[in-house]
Amino acid sequence: MQVSYSFNINQPPAEPREPQRWIWQSCDVYPLSDSESLVRVRRTGAHAVLRNDVLQLMPHCQRFRTLDGHAEMIAEAIPMLASHRSEVRQILETLVREGLLRSIDDALQSLTAGERSATGPSGGLERVFLRTADRPDALARAVESLAEHAAPVGVRITVVDDSRKAASRQASAAACGRFERVDYFGRDHQHAAVTAIARALPDQEDAIRWLLDPEVAHPDKTYGRALNWALVLGAGQRFAIADDDMVCSPYAPPLADRGASVFADRPRDVRFFDDAETMLAGMEPLGINPLQAVGDALGEPFSEAVELEADAIRDIPVEQLERHERDGRVGVVTTALLGDPGSVNLLWLLGLTGESHDDLVADGRYPARKRSLLLWKGWPGPRVPWNENLMLGALTALDGTRMLPPVVPFGASEDALLGEMMRALRPADGELALPWALPHLPDRDGIDRGGDMVRRFSWTDLSWLGQNVERMAADCRATSAGARMKCLAACLSDLAASDEAGLRANWTHFRDLGQAGVRQQLSRALAEDPEGPAEWVADCREALGANSQFSGSAENFDVERARALLGEYAAGLRAW
Numbered sequence: 001m002q003v004s005y006s007f008n009i010n011q012p013p014a015e016p017r018e019p020q021r022w023i024w025q026s027c028d029v030y031p032l033s034d035s036e037s038l039v040r041v042r043r044t045g046a047h048a049v050l051r052n053d054v055l056q057l058m059p060h061c062q063r064f065r066t067l068d069g070h071a072e073m074i075a076e077a078i079p080m081l082a083s084h085r086s087e088v089r090q091i092l093e094t095l096v097r098e099g100l101l102r103s104i105d106d107a108l109q110s111l112t113a114g115e116r117s118a119t120g121p122s123g124g125l126e127r128v129f130l131r132t133a134d135r136p137d138a139l140a141r142a143v144e145s146l147a148e149h150a151a152p153v154g155v156r157i158t159v160v161d162d163s164r165k166a167a168s169r170q171a172s173a174a175a176c177g178r179f180e181r182v183d184y185f186g187r188d189h190q191h192a193a194v195t196a197i198a199r200a201l202p203d204q205e206d207a208i209r210w211l212l213d214p215e216v217a218h219p220d221k222t223y224g225r226a227l228n229w230a231l232v233l234g235a236g237q238r239f240a241i242a243d244d245d246m247v248c249s250p251y252a253p254p255l256a257d258r259g260a261s262v263f264a265d266r267p268r269d270v271r272f273f274d275d276a277e278t279m280l281a282g283m284e285p286l287g288i289n290p291l292q293a294v295g296d297a298l299g300e301p302f303s304e305a306v307e308l309e310a311d312a313i314r315d316i317p318v319e320q321l322e323r324h325e326r327d328g329r330v331g332v333v334t335t336a337l338l339g340d341p342g343s344v345n346l347l348w349l350l351g352l353t354g355e356s357h358d359d360l361v362a363d364g365r366y367p368a369r370k371r372s373l374l375l376w377k378g379w380p381g382p383r384v385p386w387n388e389n390l391m392l393g394a395l396t397a398l399d400g401t402r403m404l405p406p407v408v409p410f411g412a413s414e415d416a417l418l419g420e421m422m423r424a425l426r427p428a429d430g431e432l433a434l435p436w437a438l439p440h441l442p443d444r445d446g447i448d449r450g451g452d453m454v455r456r457f458s459w460t461d462l463s464w465l466g467q468n469v470e471r472m473a474a475d476c477r478a479t480s481a482g483a484r485m486k487c488l489a490a491c492l493s494d495l496a497a498s499d500e501a502g503l504r505a506n507w508t509h510f511r512d513l514g515q516a517g518v519r520q521q522l523s524r525a526l527a528e529d530p531e532g533p534a535e536w537v538a539d540c541r542e543a544l545g546a547n548s549q550f551s552g553s554a555e556n557f558d559v560e561r562a563r564a565l566l567g568e569y570a571a572g573l574r575a576w
Contacts, residue, residue, distance in 0.1 A: 021310070022070065022092070022101040023318055024061035039100065043322065046099030054091055062318045064104045067092045104310050110325040111313065112303035125155050125295035125397060126237040129230035131223070132244035133162040136171035138443065145248035146291075147179045153292050158233060161186040162214075162226040187214045190229060204575035211406050211572045218410035225409035227392075227418065234400040238298045240291065245442040246394035250290045251283040251338055253435040257381030262306050263316035265386040268336075268433075270356040273374040274365070276339075276441070283338065283376070286436055294333040294397035297432050305330045305432050306382045320386045323427050331422060331429030332390065333397040336378025338437035346370065346455050350540050351521035353528050366533045376437060383433045390419025390431065394438040402426060403481040406576050408569055413462040420466040424473035424488060425481040455543040457515040461565055467510040468495060489573040496566035500559050507557050512550050519547050 030038040037055055040047040060074050071088045075081050081088055095101045128146060132139045143157065150157055159176050161184065163169045169186050176184040194212045198205040209216055211228050218225075230241050242248075254271050273279035297305035302324060306312070313321070349370060352360055360369060392415040398404060405421035407414045422429070472491040478484045495506065526532075526540050 019066050021064040021066055021104040021314065022061070022096060023064045023104070023107070023321070024058045024095075025100065025102050026318060026322055027100070029055065041100060043102075044099060048095075048098040048100060057088070057091075061092075061101070064107075064314050064316070067096070104313065107316075107321055107325070108308060108310055108313060111321070111328070112301075112308055113325075124153060124238065125240055125291050125298075127234060127239040128155055128157045128242055128291065128395075129234060129239060130157060130159045130242045130244060131162065131226040131230065132159060132172055133221075133223075133226070134165050134168040135244050135443070136163075136168050136175060138441075139172050139244045140175040142242065142244050142246050142248070143175055143179060143182055145246075146242060147182060149248050149289050149291050150181055153289060153295075155181070155291050157182045158230075159184050160190075160226045160229045160233075162222055163187075185229065185233070190214045201575065204571075207568070207571040207575035210568050211409055211575070216409075220410040221412070222410050224407040224411065224414035224417075227414055228406045228409060231398075231400070231404050231406060234398070235404070237400050238295055238397065239400055240294055240395055240397040241392055242395050243393070243440065245440060247439040247441060248290060248395070250286040250288055250293075250335075250436045250438055251280075252286050253336060253378060253380045253437070254283060254376055255380035257379075257435070260379075260381065261315035262308065262312040262382060263320060263384050263386065265315070265317060265320075267356075268377050268379055270352060271359050271376045272365070272369045273376075274368070274372065276374060279338070279374050279376075280439070283437075288436075290335070290395060290436075290438060293434070293436075294335070294395060297330045297333050298397055298399045299401060300330050302328055302330065302384060302430070302432075306384070317386055320384075320430075324384070324430055326428045328428040328430060329399070330432045331399050331402070331426055332419075332431045334391070334431060334433050335393060335395055336376060336433075336435055336437035337391075337393055337440060338376050339394075339440035340373055340442055341375070341377070341440070342442050343373070345458060346539060347457065347518055347522070347543060349373075350536070350543055351518070351525050353525050357525060357529060361529070361533050361536055364533065366536045370539075378437060379433060379435055381435050383435075384430050385433055388419075388431070389416040390422070391415055392418075394440045399429075402429075403485070405485065406572055408462055408465065408565065408572075411460060411462050413460050413466070417462045417466045417469070420469045420473075421488075424469050424476070425484050427473070455539070456546040457518045459511045459514060461562070463514070464507055464510055464562075465565065465569065467513075468492070468506070485573050485576065489570040492566045492570040492573070496563045496570065503559055503562055504557055507562065515547050515550065519544060522547075 025041045025043060027039045027041050030040070032038055032049065034052075036049055036051055038047060039050050039055065057074050057078070060077050061070050065073065067089055070092055071085045074088050075085050092101065128150060130139070130142060130146065139159065143159065146157055157179070159172060159182065161169055161172050163172060173184045173186060176182045190212065191214055194209060197212070198208050201208060212225065212232070214225065227241070230239070255269055260266075273282065302308065349360065360366060403425060405418065405425055407417045407421070419431075469488060472488055473484070476484050476487040476491075478487045495503070498506070522540055522544050526537070530537075
């Protein structure tokens, strides 16, 4: 293999110093012939002419490793090069001189160059929005536990009530009235507010009412409407969103943090418990104010929110590095899950691997644990996830001092759509996942985990919408959040105008990608533990069978419903 480096480069990096670690950077590639291409680094403009066979090695260099580590990885991936490690290393040394490989020291300096927020230490939360719907007893418990922590830090609590029963609304309002710093924002308040907004913006009235008006009927649950009200009322502030079945009592993670990379993209760890009493007794209470803790990091550069050193970024994917170093700040803070996730879908449980899987099936407890499903799910230390669906858990803090997007007001997966839209509007910002947890204790009598637990991949309209948002955002060249929102609205309108075949193909493509990912996860879990408990193996095989048919993926696709969703959400984005 040969590398041509006849192009001049203004400031090439110094010669590599072991044990320095390096990563391949995002580049534009311009083919020059069948054997050579011009490669230009997007970040610096450094460029060189490479043979195409050398260029094909670079996908194996997209994590920080020493040059010897990269040579070893390439040799493992391409067996024919196993006896040519020294030649591969020489090529890598040349790429360092040409500025095509980037050192971990340079990346760390870039990530820690952001300025601290001008609002001072944390800026602090200003409000907590507590979403509720027909659960007045749980709400009363949540309000009481939140109020205890809100008063010392000057935070107001606003209950956004999406209850459909008049008796629930009355009980919820009464629960709020017992506390000084708790406001109730019910159906009548919402309707009055949306009418005032629509009166001020008459050209956008239909879209505004679609997003916010409780008088607009939807056949599905309207989790997203209450979320939209929190986003409207919290605009310009740092605020948190809480579940009505949470208890504001923080617990430390059950695992020790073993110095893993802050930016590791490995899945969350899971530990299971036999009952609620055992779960809480086995966890260590934390003497912190959770509202202050989540607010401290909001709006800060990642280097201020977490301690960054070379080991903390060693596993960061190159895409995440290059996204966050451009004024990357903490836009959302989440906490771990402790308690019952409320899910009746078995697929994520069956797909667990490693120590999480071992804990699930330990001592013959799988049959009981899959039905009780009391667990801790998170990381043992602070993490900045990559390409993870956002989940609004017991407490989630959002930086509303910069534009936040609305979501579809009805249907499931509204939190995942919010996460995709936030990444689309503010690509440099990210999520900080804290390791401690607040108990999440829903009414378990309403959760049926019998023999009919879901084993088939669940694909919702909002999942489909989120996948399209991700694809469209990658092609958007606008820089400001407002301009990017307009760009997304235009793209969604264009998609809505597609013919039926085009819409159906789009829906089927993304759905099949998701289903294929589920099958891959299940197959990996079975390969890791082929002699696992009989019921677990049977569940995995049943789930694989339930997700084996791809040809009928679009049989339930409603074209007109899809057009309406795309068009109404696009109009909602323009009105927002």
